[in-house]
Amino acid sequence: MARVLAIKSSLLGSDGSSSQLVDEFLSLWRNTHPEDKITEKNLAEDPVPHLDLNTFSAFMVAGDKRDAEQNKATALSDELTQQFLETDIVVLGVPMYNLGIPSVLKAYFDHIARAGLTFKYTEAGPVGLAGGKKVYLLSARGGIYQDSAWDFQSTYIKGILNFMGVTDITSVYADGLAISPDHKKAAMDQALQEVRDLV
Structure with a gap:
């Protein structure tokens, strides 16, 4: 049984084009892989908050040394990061907004890009710790951006995933x-x- 995490980030919710691509993927996946566990996350309906100083500062403290307030500050990030690490297949529905990704998706990545959990720093440079996953990036854009220098959307997503060790x-x-x-x-x-x- 594989664990599938599907993330939508369109402001239009299920009416968004990228969300429709995710829905089609999941409908087919459920039919062909009925034993898999699928978790859906809609960041437009249930947004992840942007990082604040309290949360970021708590990241710098080892888990066994945090006080109650620091544990509270990192609780959501810890949950999201653990979910990502335990996932086998990630399906990302991503619209392009102003040449980039939705801010709610950027906030999500900020919460799961965690030193010591999904990547680590070494003398040879950063090393990803979250590899071994398959990611399907389903993108919707108003203009024609594929293979264009303006495509900061997929460039960023592939970059942050590679940074965490996810290359497939x-x-x-x-x-x-x-x-x-x-x-x-x-x-x-x-x-x-x-x-x-694909499915």
């Missing part, structure tokens, strides 16, 4: 959704078919 990443892009209704339909049809082929 497969991407599906629905590009040009804001160009015209016809282009949106064609792009979504193609992306949905790519999702079906």
